[in-house]
Amino acid sequence: MTLLSETRSTVFHKILNREYFVYYALILVIAFFAVVLADTAFLSTPNFMNIIRQTTPITVMAVGMTFALAVGHIDLSVGSVVALSALVCSLLVDVVPWPVAVFAGLCAGMLVGLINGVLTEWLKVSSLLITLGSMGVISGIARVITNLESIPVTNDTFTFVFGSGSLGPISVMFIWTLLALVLGWVFLSKTRFGSHLLAVGGNPTASRALGINVIKVKITAMVIAGGAAAIAGMLYAGRLHGARYSLGEADLLTVIAAVAIGGTSLFGGRASVAGAVVGSWLMGVINNGLILWGFSTNEQIIARGLILIVAVAIGVKEDRK
Amino acid sequence: MTAEYHVPDTALEVREIHKSFGGVQALKGVSFSILKGEVVGLLGDNGAGKSTLVRCISGVHPQDDGEIVINGQVVDIKSPQDARDQGIETVFQDLAVIPNFDVSKNLFLNREILSSNPILKFFGWLNHKEMNRQSEIALKRLNSRIPSFSEEIKNLSGGQRQAVSIARAVNWGADIVIMDEPTAALGVEQAAQVNNLIKLISSQGISVLLISHNIQHVMEVCHRAVVLRHGRAAANVLIEDITPDDLVGIITGAKRAA
Amino acid sequence: MLGINKFKKIMVSTAITAGFSGAIFSSVLAGPLETIDLSKSPVGPNGNAAQSADEISLTSDEVAAVKEKKYKAALVWHASGDWVNAVTEGAKTKFEELDIEVVATTDAQFDSARQASDVENVLALNPDIILTLVVDPVSGGAAFKPAVDKGTELVLLSNPIAGYKPNSEYTGIVTDDMYGMGVAAAEMMSDGIGGEGEIGFIYHDASYFITNNRDNAFRTAIQEKHGDIKIVSEKGFTEEGQTFELASAMVLQNPGLKGIYVAWDVAAEGVIEALRAQGRGDVKVITHDLGQNNALDMIKQGNMYGTVADRPYEIGQAMAMLGVYGLLDKESPAFSVVGYDKVTKENLATTWEKSLRRPIPKKLSEALK
Numbered sequence: 015m016t017l018l019s020e021t022r023s024t025v026f027h028k029i030l031n032r033e034y035f036v037y038y039a040l041i042l043v044i045a046f047f048a049v050v051l052a053d054t055a056f057l058s059t060p061n062f063m064n065i066i067r068q069t070t071p072i073t074v075m076a077v078g079m080t081f082a083l084a085v086g087h088i089d090l091s092v093g094s095v096v097a098l099s100a101l102v103c104s105l106l107v108d109v110v111p112w113p114v115a116v117f118a119g120l121c122a123g124m125l126v127g128l129i130n131g132v133l134t135e136w137l138k139v140s141s142l143l144i145t146l147g148s149m150g151v152i153s154g155i156a157r158v159i160t161n162l163e164s165i166p167v168t169n170d171t172f173t174f175v176f177g178s179g180s181l182g183p184i185s186v187m188f189i190w191t192l193l194a195l196v197l198g199w200v201f202l203s204k205t206r207f208g209s210h211l212l213a214v215g216g217n218p219t220a221s222r223a224l225g226i227n228v229i230k231v232k233i234t235a236m237v238i239a240g241g242a243a244a245i246a247g248m249l250y251a252g253r254l255h256g257a258r259y260s261l262g263e264a265d266l267l268t269v270i271a272a273v274a275i276g277g278t279s280l281f282g283g284r285a286s287v288a289g290a291v292v293g294s295w296l297m298g299v300i301n302n303g304l305i306l307w308g309f310s311t312n313e314q315i316i317a318r319g320l321i322l323i324v325a326v327a328i329g330v331k332e333d334r335k
Numbered sequence: 336m337t338a339e340y341h342v343p344d345t346a347l348e349v350r351e352i353h354k355s356f357g358g359v360q361a362l363k364g365v366s367f368s369i370l371k372g373e374v375v376g377l378l379g380d381n382g383a384g385k386s387t388l389v390r391c392i393s394g395v396h397p398q399d400d401g402e403i404v405i406n407g408q409v410v411d412i413k414s415p416q417d418a419r420d421q422g423i424e425t426v427f428q429d430l431a432v433i434p435n436f437d438v439s440k441n442l443f444l445n446r447e448i449l450s451s452n453p454i455l456k457f458f459g460w461l462n463h464k465e466m467n468r469q470s471e472i473a474l475k476r477l478n479s480r481i482p483s484f485s486e487e488i489k490n491l492s493g494g495q496r497q498a499v500s501i502a503r504a505v506n507w508g509a510d511i512v513i514m515d516e517p518t519a520a521l522g523v524e525q526a527a528q529v530n531n532l533i534k535l536i537s538s539q540g541i542s543v544l545l546i547s548h549n550i551q552h553v554m555e556v557c558h559r560a561v562v563l564r565h566g567r568a569a570a571n572v573l574i575e576d577i578t579p580d581d582l583v584g585i586i587t588g589a590k591r592a593a
Numbered sequence: 594m595l596g597i598n599k600f601k602k603i604m605v606s607t608a609i610t611a612g613f614s615g616a617i618f619s620s621v622l623a624g625p626l627e628t629i630d631l632s633k634s635p636v637g638p639n640g641n642a643a644q645s646a647d648e649i650s651l652t653s654d655e656v657a658a659v660k661e662k663k664y665k666a667a668l669v670w671h672a673s674g675d676w677v678n679a680v681t682e683g684a685k686t687k688f689e690e691l692d693i694e695v696v697a698t699t700d701a702q703f704d705s706a707r708q709a710s711d712v713e714n715v716l717a718l719n720p721d722i723i724l725t726l727v728v729d730p731v732s733g734g735a736a737f738k739p740a741v742d743k744g745t746e747l748v749l750l751s752n753p754i755a756g757y758k759p760n761s762e763y764t765g766i767v768t769d770d771m772y773g774m775g776v777a778a779a780e781m782m783s784d785g786i787g788g789e790g791e792i793g794f795i796y797h798d799a800s801y802f803i804t805n806n807r808d809n810a811f812r813t814a815i816q817e818k819h820g821d822i823k824i825v826s827e828k829g830f831t832e833e834g835q836t837f838e839l840a841s842a843m844v845l846q847n848p849g850l851k852g853i854y855v856a857w858d859v860a861a862e863g864v865i866e867a868l869r870a871q872g873r874g875d876v877k878v879i880t881h882d883l884g885q886n887n888a889l890d891m892i893k894q895g896n897m898y899g900t901v902a903d904r905p906y907e908i909g910q911a912m913a914m915l916g917v918y919g920l921l922d923k924e925s926p927a928f929s930v931v932g933y934d935k936v937t938k939e940n941l942a943t944t945w946e947k948s949l950r951r952p953i954p955k956k957l958s959e960a961l962k
C-alpha cells in the first residue's frame with residue numbers, strides 16, 4: 015500500500031514538476047487558441063514563423079537573463095541595453111563594415127554588463143538596485159546620443175543577417191533562436207563554467223569554500239546577460255531597418271516572465287535555458303493569440319503579469335521543499 | 336605545558352600558532368599533532384579559539400606566527416587552495432553542498448573531470464559519465480546510505496548531505512579532513528550516521544580533526560581530545576584516559592588537565 | 594544641441610529648395626522651436642498641400658459596391674486613450690455603415706518593435722484595410738512592408754513612413770490642422786490676457802510631427818500677429834511629468850507673466866498644479882486637446898482659460914473612407930486635415946461631444962450647472 019501510494023506521488027510529482035510546466039502550458043495555450051481561433055490563420059506555419067520572428071529578441075534576452083538569474087542576480091537594464099546596442103550599431107553600420115558595427119554594439123552591451131557586475135560586487139549591493147540605476151542611465155544615454163531621433167539602417171547584409179532575411183520559408187530569426195538555445199544550453203549544462211554558475215547561485219558560501227572564484231563567475235554572468243541583450247537590440251535594428259531610443263523599453267517584464275515560467279529560479283541556483291526559450295514562445299503565442307482574438311494590449315499586459323505570478327508561485331513552492 | 340608528539344606517522348602537526356585580530360589575541364601559541372588515521376576532537380568553549388585555529392589550518396586566515404607541519408614538512412598555507420594542495424579538506428557545519436545539484440556534481444564541484452577530446456576540453460566540456468562512475472565508487476567506499484549519485488541534494492536528509500560533504504573531501508584525496516561541527520545541524524539518527532562515517536574514514540587511514548560541542552560524540556568517535564582555552568591548548572588527552580565529566584571540567588576551566 | 598538644431602535648419606532649407614523631392618525624413622526634421630510660414634497651408638510629408646477632410650466622400654454606388662464585398666479592416670494604433678478611442682469610434686462607425694468588419698485593434702504603446710509585431714499578427718486575419726499611426730516613421734517602412742506586400746490598403750494618421758508614397762504604398766494621410774490649431778491657440782491667448790503682456794511658452798522638446806507643428810504655429814502666430822504679446826520664457830519638456838517644475842520656475846523668474854502656453858492637455862495639468870501651488874490664479878493657461886481635469890478647472894474659472902480641440906472622431910471617419918478609396922482604386926487626397934474648435938467655458942459641453950463623440954462626463958455637466 016505505502017509503496018504504491020509513494021510511487022504514485024513521485025510520478026505525480028515528476029509530471030507536475032515545474033521544470034516541465036512551461037511545456038504543458040505552451041501545448042495547452044496553443045490547443046486553446048487553435049480551438050477559439052479555428053477560423054483564423056492562427057494554426058498555420060506562416061503565423062508560427064511570425065511568432066518566432068517577433069519573439070526572437072525576447073528569446074535571446076531571456077537566455078541571457080537565465081545566466082544572470084542562475085548566479086542569483088537579476089538584470090533590469092536589459093531593455094535599455096537593447097536600445098543602446100541597437101543605436102550604437104545603427105549609427106555605425108552605414109559608416110564602417112557591418113561586422114565592425116555589430117562588434118561595437120555587442121561590446122556596448124557587454125561593457126554595461128561588466129559595469130553592472132563590478133559595481134554589484136564592489137558596492138555589495140543587490141544587482142536589482144544597481145541595474146535599476148544603470149537602466150535609467152543607459153536609457154538616458156540612448157536618448158542623448160540620438161536626440162530622440164530614429165536612426166535608419168540601409169545596409170542590406172546587416173538587415174538580412176539580423177532578422178529581416180529568410181532562407182526559404184525559414185526566417186533567419188529562427189536560426190538566431192536555435193543558436194541562442196543551443197549555445198545557452200551547452201554553456202550552462204555541459205561545461206564546467208555553467209556548473210560553477212549554478213553552484214554560485216545555489217550556495218555562494220559553499221562555492222567559495224570549494225575554491226570557486228565567486229566574484230568572477232558572477233560578473234561573467236552579468237556580462238553574458240548584457241551581451242545577449244545587445245544581440246537582441248541588433249536583431250530589432252535589423253528587423254526594423256532602424257533603431258530608436260524606445261526599443262526594448264517594454265520588454266523587461268516579458269523577459270522575466272518568460273524565464274521564470276521556464277523553470278529558472280528568481281533566487282539563483284536553478285536555471286533552464288530550454289525553459290526560457292519555450293517560455294518566451296509561450297509569451298509570444300499568448301500575445302499573438304490575444305491579438306487575433308481581438309483583445310487589446312492592456313489585456314496582454316494583464317496576461318503577462320498573471321503568468322509571472324503563476325511562475326513565481328510554482329517556483330516558490332518548489333523552493334520551499 | 337603542551338605535549339610534543341613527533342612520531343613518524345604524524346599526519347599534521349601545528350607548532351606555536353599565534354593569531355590576532357586587531358588587538359584581540361585569539362591564539363596564543365597552540366601546538367598539537369594528529370597521527371595518520373587518528374580522530375582528534377578539538378574542544379573548547381565559545382571564543383576559545385577553535386574556529387580561528389581551523390581557519391589557520393584550512394588557509395582561510397593564515398597564522399601570524401608558528402608552523403604547520405604535514406608529513407614532517409613545514410608547509411606554507413596561505414589560501415584554501417594551498418590547504419587543499421597539502422591534502423587538507425574542510426567539511427563545514429552549514430552543509431556546504433549545492434542543493435540543486437545531484438550527488439555526483441557536488442562531489443566533483445570545482446574538480447570536474449573534463450572531456451578527453453581536446454577541443455571540447457578547451458571549452459570546459461564536462462565528462463558527466465566518468466564523474467558519475469567515480470561517484471558511484473566513492474559512495475560505495477563509504478558504505479553510505481545515499482540512494483544514488485544522480486539524486487539531487489535537496490532530496491537528501493541532513494545526514495546524507497553531510498555524508499556527501501565528507502565523501503567529497505575523501506574523494507579529493509584528502510589525508511586530513513577538518514570537520515567543523517558536522518553534526519550540529521542534525522538529529523540524533525542523522526548524527527549517528529555521520530559519526531559512523533567518521534569512524535569508517537579513520538579506519539581507511541584518513542586523519543580527522545573534529546570540532547564539536549557534543550561531548551558524547553567526542554567520546555564516541557575520537558581517539559584523543561585537544562581542549563582549547565583562552566587561545567591556548569589546555570589539555571591534550573587520550574579519550575580512554577578521561578571521563579566525560581572531567582572533559583567538561585577542563586573545557587569550562589573547573590578542572591586542570593592531569 | 595545647438596549644433597543639431599542648426600544642422601536641422603540647414604537640412605530643412607535644403608529640403609525646401611529641393612521641393613521636398615526626397616523629403617523622406619521630413620517628420621524627423623520638423624523639430625521644436627522652428628519658425629514656420631503661416632501664410633501657407635500645412636504641407637504633407639511628401640510636399641502635398643493640405644486639403645480639408647470634408648472633401649473625402651463616397652457615392653451611393655461606391656457604398657453599394659463596397660458593401661457587397663464584406664471587406665475586413667484592422668486598426669494598428671500607436672497608443673491608447675481617450676483620443677485614440679474617439680478615432681477608433683469614428684472609424685468603426687464608418688466601417689459599420691459600409692459592412693466592413695473591424696477584426697483587430699492593437700496598441701503598440703509607443704514601441705516600434707511592438708508595432709511591427711502587431712502588423713504581422715493582424716495580417717494573419719487578412720484585413721483589406723489597415724488604419725495606423727506609425728510610431729516610428731523611419732523604421733515603419735520595414736514594419737509595414739508585409740502589409741504592403743500583401744496589397745493591404747494602408748491609411749496613415751499624421752505620421753508619414755519614410756520611403757512610402759500616397760496612392761502607392763499608402764492611400765493618404767489624415768491629420769489635424771496643426772497650423773490652424775496653433776494660430777487659434779494664439780488667438781485664445783490674446784483673448785485670455787486682454788491682448789497684451791508677457792507670456793511663457795512650454796513646448797514639446799522632441800521630434801514629433803503634430804506637437805512640433807502646433808507649438809511652432811503658436812509661437813510664430815504670437816510673434817507675427819500679436820505684436821503686443823511677448824514670449825519672455827521658452828522651456829521644453831520631453832515627459833509630461835516635467836511641466837510642474839518648468840512652470841514653477843517660469844513664474845518665479847518672470848513674476849509679470851500673464852499667460853502660459855503648454856503643448857497639450859495632460860502636460861498642462863502640471864502647469865496648473867504649479868500655478869495653484871504658488872497662488873497665481875491670475876495666470877491664464879492655453880493648451881490643445883480636451884481632458885477632464887483641466888476642463889473642470891476651466892468651468893471653475895481657475896487657470897485654464899481655453900483649449901483648442903481637434904476632432905479625432907472625424908479623423909477616424911476620414912481614414913475609414915480613405916481605406917475604401919484604396920479598395921476602389923480611387924485617387925486619394927494625399928494629405929487631409931480635419932477641423933478644430935476653440936473651447937472655452939461657454940462652449941465646453943457642445944465641443945466635447947462634437948470632438949470626442951461621447952457625452953460630457955457627469956462631473957463636468959454637474960459643475961457646469
